[in-house]
Amino acid sequence: MLALAEERSRLELLFEQRRRSRLDQQKKLDDERRRSQELAGKATSLKDLVTRLELEIDGARRAAEAARRAEDEARAHPPAKDQKSVTAALQDPGRLQPALPFSEARGRLPMPAAGIRLKGFGDDDGLGGTIRGIQIATRPDARVSSPCDGWILFAGSFRSYGKLLIINGGGGYHVVLAGMDRIDVEIGQFVLAGEPVGSMGSRRLASAAVGPGPSGTSGPGGAGAALSGQTDAMPGQPVLYVEFRKENSPIDPTPWWGHSRDEKVRG
Numbered sequence: 001m002l003a004l005a006e007e008r009s010r011l012e013l014l015f016e017q018r019r020r021s022r023l024d025q026q027k028k029l030d031d032e033r034r035r036s037q038e039l040a041g042k043a044t045s046l047k048d049l050v051t052r053l054e055l056e057i058d059g060a061r062r063a064a065e066a067a068r069r070a071e072d073e074a075r076a077h078p079p080a081k082d083q084k085s086v087t088a089a090l091q092d093p094g095r096l097q098p099a100l101p102f103s104e105a106r107g108r109l110p111m112p113a114a115g116i117r118l119k120g121f122g123d124d125d126g127l128g129g130t131i132r133g134i135q136i137a138t139r140p141d142a143r144v145s146s147p148c149d150g151w152i153l154f155a156g157s158f159r160s161y162g163k164l165l166i167i168n169g170g171g172g173y174h175v176v177l178a179g180m181d182r183i184d185v186e187i188g189q190f191v192l193a194g195e196p197v198g199s200m201g202s203r204r205l206a207s208a209a210v211g212p213g214p215s216g217t218s219g220p221g222g223a224g225a226a227l228s229g230q231t232d233a234m235p236g237q238p239v240l241y242v243e244f245r246k247e248n249s250p251i252d253p254t255p256w257w258g259h260s261r262d263e264k265v266r267g
Contacts, residue, residue, distance in 0.1 A: 015034040019260045032187055033156065040158045044256065047248045050166065053154055059188030063151030067170040070097040074170075076102040080250070089225035096190055098149035102169040105148065110194050112147045112177060113138045113240050132250035133176065140202040140238060144180055146191040147242070147256075148173075157185045161241075165197060184220030202240050 036057050043049035058210060100108070115138035125131045138144075150169040158164040161178040163192065165185070165189035168174055181201030244253040 002253075003110045032057055034078065036060070036154060036187060037156050038154060040154070043158070046158075046161075046166075046176065046245075047227065049158060050245075053166075053171070053187075057187060059168070059186070060153050060233045062188050063153050066151055067168045071101065071170045073097070079158050093192065094190070095149070098170055102148060102150075102171045103175040106255045108258055109147045110145070110258055111136065112197075112242060113142050113144045115142065115240070117141065118239070120124050121250075121254060133241055134253060136240045136242065138200045138238045138240055140200065141181075142238065142240075143176060143196050144240060145194050146175075146197050146199045150173055150175065150191060152185050152187050152189045152191065152197075155185055155187055164228060168190065172247045173250070174245040174267075176241075176245065178241040178243075179239055181238075195235055200240060203236040203238065 014168040032166045036053065038054045039056060043052055052095060053059070054064040086118060093164040098105075104135065109131075113136050115136045116135050118135040119125070119131050119133050123131050146167055152165070153168045154164060154166040156164065161176075163178070163180045163183055165180065165183055166174055176251060177197070179200070180198040183198040185191060185197045242253065244251050244256065
């Protein structure tokens with residue numbers, strides 16, 4: 001009986017420790033969410049937001065540090081590039097860092113949502129500017145997945161972007177996803193290419209404002225313009241905006257996709 005009582009006490013203590021640990025972790029997570037939204041309210045551009053996050057938010061800073069460590073390790077120990085080794089690395093669900101450096105993943109990345117690509121990098125946004133990413137018209141409530149391995153740098157609302165997700169892919173590369181109705185990942189979390197990160201809404205979320213202009217200040221050509229400008233989407237159809245950035249500046253994502261530019265996105 002004494003041994004049983006001692007075991008019960010041990011289990012109760014263990015349960016209480018785990019409960020407190022979960023509460024502490026939840027509090028830290030809530031604090032980071034709140035602080036990241038405060039920074040988002042102060043940031044004047046996407047570039048400014050990324051810089052602030054990596055300096056002031058623990059989860060974002062850890063994500064940036066992990067991305068740098070992975071890049072350093074890739075330089076010191078380059079991954080095997082034969083097709084069999086690359087395929088095996090990409091199919092490993094237990095990896096905790098990118099299977100390939102982002103710069104070497106060209107032609108391999110999956111599109112983040114099923115749908116039809118409406119406009120691409122450099123196209124007219126319908127508001128006097130150009131699009132610095134791509135638009136994908138999706139079905140209502142479509143699942144959105146990460147197009148790359150990487151760490152979540154930001155997950156929340158930002159200016160005219162609406163709900164915004166920023167993934168640090170390492171090597172100075174970031175992937176931006178905007179237009180979702182729900183985001184299911186947290187700052188600092190590592191995600192795999194193809195892993196679900198959120199979902200679209202039942203209808204298009206049109207913004208009345210425009211995103212950052214070419215200089216990073218407000219003006220036409222940003223995600224807000226890409227989401228609220230003229231598109232070939234059906235009225236009310238959800239539109240996902242995807243932007244690739246290198247050293248915090250937009251780049252053409254076309255070479256990275258595993259599909260040709262003009263085909264339908266399957267899924």
